[in-house]
Amino acid sequence: MDKIRVDTDLLEDCAGLIGNCGTSASGLAQEIAQVLSSLPESCTEKYSRVINSYKREMQSISNDLGFLKTGINKAVQLFEECEQALAQGTPQEIGKEAFDSFISGVKSNIDWNSWPWSWIDAVLDFFNIDKYGRDYVDPGAEAQQARDNMMRSQIEELFYSSYFSDANWDTATTEEKKQILNDFKKNVNSIFGTNVTADVQYFKGESYENGYYDPNTNKIYLNENTLDIRSREELMTTVVHEMRHAYQRAVVNDPSGYIVSEETAKAWEQNNIPGNYIEYDPHDPAKTDYNAYHDQPIEADAFGFSESVNYDSHERYK
Amino acid sequence: MLKTILVILLVLYGMVTGTAMTDTREPQIIQAESGDEAMQEQLMALSDKMTEAKARSIAAYLKDAGIGDAAEFVLALKETGYTLTFRSGGQQYTAILTKSLLFRQLLDENGKTVYGVIM
Numbered sequence: 270m271d272k273i274r275v276d277t278d279l280l281e282d283c284a285g286l287i288g289n290c291g292t293s294a295s296g297l298a299q300e301i302a303q304v305l306s307s308l309p310e311s312c313t314e315k316y317s318r319v320i321n322s323y324k325r326e327m328q329s330i331s332n333d334l335g336f337l338k339t340g341i342n343k344a345v346q347l348f349e350e351c352e353q354a355l356a357q358g359t360p361q362e363i364g365k366e367a368f369d370s371f372i373s374g375v376k377s378n379i380d381w382n383s384w385p386w387s388w389i390d391a392v393l394d395f396f397n398i399d400k401y402g403r404d405y406v407d408p409g410a411e412a413q414q415a416r417d418n419m420m421r422s423q424i425e426e427l428f429y430s431s432y433f434s435d436a437n438w439d440t441a442t443t444e445e446k447k448q449i450l451n452d453f454k455k456n457v458n459s460i461f462g463t464n465v466t467a468d469v470q471y472f473k474g475e476s477y478e479n480g481y482y483d484p485n486t487n488k489i490y491l492n493e494n495t496l497d498i499r500s501r502e503e504l505m506t507t508v509v510h511e512m513r514h515a516y517q518r519a520v521v522n523d524p525s526g527y528i529v530s531e532e533t534a535k536a537w538e539q540n541n542i543p544g545n546y547i548e549y550d551p552h553d554p555a556k557t558d559y560n561a562y563h564d565q566p567i568e569a570d571a572f573g574f575s576e577s578v579n580y581d582s583h584e585r586y587k
Numbered sequence: 588m589l590k591t592i593l594v595i596l597l598v599l600y601g602m603v604t605g606t607a608m609t610d611t612r613e614p615q616i617i618q619a620e621s622g623d624e625a626m627q628e629q630l631m632a633l634s635d636k637m638t639e640a641k642a643r644s645i646a647a648y649l650k651d652a653g654i655g656d657a658a659e660f661v662l663a664l665k666e667t668g669y670t671l672t673f674r675s676g677g678q679q680y681t682a683i684l685t686k687s688l689l690f691r692q693l694l695d696e697n698g699k700t701v702y703g704v705i706m
Contacts, residue, residue, distance in 0.1 A: 475651075476648065477651070477702060477704055477705060480706050481705075481706065499640075500638065500640035500689075501640065502641070503641070506689060507706050510706040551703070558700075563692075575706075576685045576689070579687075580687070
């Protein structure tokens with residue numbers, strides 16, 4: 270059985286640093302609150318709402334970091350209990366099922382090359398520490414829709430540039446197409462506020478497989494075999510679709526950092542639990558229900574958003 | 588008064604028959620010869636929104652799904668997107684396209700998905 274050793278001194282240092290960050294964020298939140306209170310009454314509701322949303326965001330970051338410090342301490346304590354239980358062969362205080370689930374959950378999320386950060390993330394994710402705590406504010410479905418509309422408009426603005434046009438695409442080599450798609454991904458990453466920094470990856474798959482997002486590597490993958498047979502619009506739809514999955518993941522990990530309703534965020538979280546995701550494979554008799562695949566929360570959202578973008582908006586600016 | 592009654596009757600007729608104002612496009616029917624290139628050309632002719640690249644992509648999907656000898660396509664606009672119906676190998680199929688004419692699903696005559704795009 271693999272052993273996981275925890276350098277508690279190092280974790281304590283990390284917790285201290287994170288606590289300092291939380292204090293800084295708290296200071297920023299107070300400054301924003303001061304700006305807000307000094308606004309004249311004539312200031313439109315729109316600006317007031319925007320500033321309020323920044324204030325909430327900073328308060329949320331501050332609170333989360335505060336909880337993170339205590340969260341790490343708690344996680345270390347629980348993990349040490351688990352290690353003791355493991356050494357004795359009998360789980361203590363927590364049920365065996367939960368214990369096994371904890372161990373496999375943590376192990377599957379550990380990137381041994383970048384510990385302790387991935388370990389900390391894995392433990393915090395497992396315990397779902399205070400994501401919807403007393404300081405969480407549900408932005409609601411209307412604000413979520415408004416945010417989606419804004420991000421959609423920002424993506425469509427990318428097509429004002431001829432770099433992302435059919436004219437450029439049609440004369441591009443395969444390598445140039447990869448570069449265009451990668452640059453497009455970078456822009457979408459910035460618009461979504463996600464952290465998919467790695468280049469677009471490629472795999473050789475079947476024709477019905479356009480791409481996928483892997484939450485373990487936090488990278489998006491496109492089917493290389495489709496590069497020369499699919500239209501620019503179709504490939505860009507795939508990039509937005511996969512990046513939307515990255516966005517969903519980011520929302521689930523930090524709901525207060527994004528404008529997504531609590532109901533939606535929780536539906537995405539449930540759908541992401543291993544065993545809940547419905548796969549489609551036309552060659553596997555057990556996985557041929559396409560509608561079940563297409564209509565599950567994270568796919569319905571990713572298909573819906575990526576297909577609602579107008580990838581030809583540059584046509585209006587010729 | 589007569590005008591009002593006529594308007595009411597027209598609205599009622601619309602409600603009863605389910606004639607929706609959004610259903611703007613009549614189904615378009617077009618003949619195609621067998622083969623990949625012929626299919627692309629005929630797809631191109633189906634709608635002014637269809638580009639060569641999109642037609643090539645749809646034809647490639649249909650070929651991969653085992654459809655190669657469709658003789659007659661019917662394109663219809665639905666509220667959720669487009670459908671493309673045709674016969675191949677003695678069977679009737681329906682391809683579900685998005686609003687911007689990207690291929691998503693191929694259904695058999697029983698409405699069962701025989702091929703679909705995953706992302």
